[in-house]
């Protein structure tokens with residue numbers, strides 16, 4: 001199972017946004033849509049062994065599970081509609097309550113601290129993706145690794161503190177968009193799994 005955690009600082013907490021203005025009125029939810037596309041979609045199929053977690057504004061956690069995910073298409077608008085439904089479903093949830101939105105998508109109240117704590121309890125190592133980290137190509141990863149990245153904004157100091165002990169990994173020397181990092185992580189892990197690596 002590959003896990004990606006995307007921290008969103010600006011996505012909406014209410015599902016009343018327009019699908020016609022994803023980068024504006026919808027608080028850059030287009031970024032999350034692209035992350036979902038890259039996390040799950042193959043040319044003709046879906047990666048079933050992937051979990052994608054959006055931690056939105058430290059208040060809402062949306063989890064997408066490849067094994068059960070349905071209705072995910074390559075266009076941003078229909079993905080945004082899935083997320084909008086999940087955000088609406090999450091409104092008013094109390095602590096510990098989990099609601100199913102559409103197939104493979106659940107929502108609950110919580111923040112990055114909950115996600116990191118749960119990864120720890122499950123024995124899964126979170127790796128922080130950042131430009132200055134150890135080159136992923138050279139890194140030995142623990143099984144069931146989770147990769148944490150930010151949206152268009154830098155991590156907040158409190159988020160950095162939570163991630164302070166996580167090993168840092170870089171996918172290359174240039175600062176990339178989050179969805180591009182997900183593609184590169186998948187590529188590297190695909191190559192390793194297929195034995196297409198040097199030495």
Ligand SMILES: C[S@@+](CC[C@H](N)C(=O)[O-])C[C@H]1O[C@@H](n2cnc3c(N)ncnc32)[C@H](O)[C@@H]1O
Pocket residue numbers: 128129130131132148149150151152153154155169170171172173174175176177178181
């Ligand atoms: C668009 S970047 C964040 C914006 C950037 N911090 C800024 O304000 O210019 C989104 C995220 O992708 C990840 N990222 C970008 N380039 C990376 C790289 N070369 N290696 C690893 N992670 C990277 C980081 O987690 C980053 O927070």
